[in-house]
Amino acid sequence: MNTICEVNVQRYPFDDQECLVELSTWGYAMNEVNLIVPNDPQLDTRLYVQSGEWIYVSFSVILNNITDDMNTYRTVQFKLKFERRWLFYSQYLLLPIMMNSVLMISVFLVPLDSGEKLGFSLTVLLSYVVLLTIVTDNLPPISTKTSVLQIYLSFLMILGTVTTLLSIWVLTLYNKDETQRIHFLLQKFADYVIAPITCLPCRKKNTVADLTSSDIKLQDTVVRNDDKENIMKNHERSQRIPSSTKNVLGAEQADRMSCREFAIVLDIFLFRVSAFSLFLLTLTITIFLVT
Structure with missing residues (x-):
């Protein structure tokens, strides 16, 4: 006797399958042929062949009565449960x-x-x-x-x-060219979306701090230690002076990031967003x- 089981692979490869084998007496009512099962049915596994893909778990027996206008028929359902070897x-x-x-x-x-x-x-x-x-x-x-x-x-x-x-x-x-600036909307996106995730203000502060310390070390080779404070003041003053690029592009456009700077920051932003999504x-x- 061959039987076919309906497969549910929704949880593949951690799925388990239940095979239902139903026996019934065609054309014979219960008063003619009665199917019975013991109170504590046991499955004989002596002839069961181990599978490399499935593990036998358990079985159960269910008795059902089907009644028509004249007679009552009995069916026996054997439910076998198997679990896939997922290792x-x-x-x-x-x-x-x-x-x-x-x-x-x-x-x-x-x-x-x-x-x-x-x-x-x-x-x-x-x-x-x-x-x-x-x-x-x-x-x-x-x-x-x-x-x-x-x-x-x-x-x-x-x-x-x-x-x-x-x-x-x-x-x-x-x-793109280093002098080319990003669009106004991309700058807003960088300020309000990218900056909080990539900590862009922190990066700018660290960059300025690194530049300041490197300038002090460079000047310290030819200037006395007493002039370090003056160098710091001159550097901060130079940061507030508009550059030649700002004079050409205008103050509003010069405040925008260059395309290359935006690409570097966008790369970090996309990595963090994709890692969180994954x-x-x-x-x-x-x-x-x-x-």
Whole structure:
């Protein structure tokens, strides 16, 4: 006797399946053929062959009576529960997916002037296509529900595509002329959105402090120690004097960041946002699969 089980791979590869085997007496009522089960039924597993993919968990027996206009018929349902061995799939699929996720957001850590940023992003994106193909080949095509792992990989492919497009935009901004300023709206976006996440004001203070200390060390070789305070005052005064660029572009435009500066800050912002999004998505999927 052969039986077919409906497969639910929604929690693949941490899924468990229940196979229902139903026996009934066709054309014979209960007064003619009565199906009974013992009070404490036991499953004989002597002929059971261990599977490399599934683990037998438990079974149960359910008696049902079907009544028509004249007779009552009895059916016996045997429910067998199996659990998938997930350790192999964790090394075969889950570990490469996690490692590729880390590589995907690491594209924003690649230096902008290295020339490998875009190629790195495209390589990681293609690896996700291969992983999605492997997962699809391991899933039965007749499942009534979609695997959460497959949905997760689809979202990662979308995130990888967006990451690649954003990397192209960042490289475009970085390779523009150093004197070219960003748009007024991008400056507002940098001030109110990027600055709180990347701590842009802190970076500016650190830059000014580093410049000040380096100038003092340079001047200290030819100037006496008593003149350090004068050097500090002269440096602060020079910071308040408008530069030649401000005179040409105007005060309002000169206050904007250059395209290269914005590209560097945007790279840091995109890394932190993508890392948080990936962590949130992975945590949600993990909780759903494990619980």
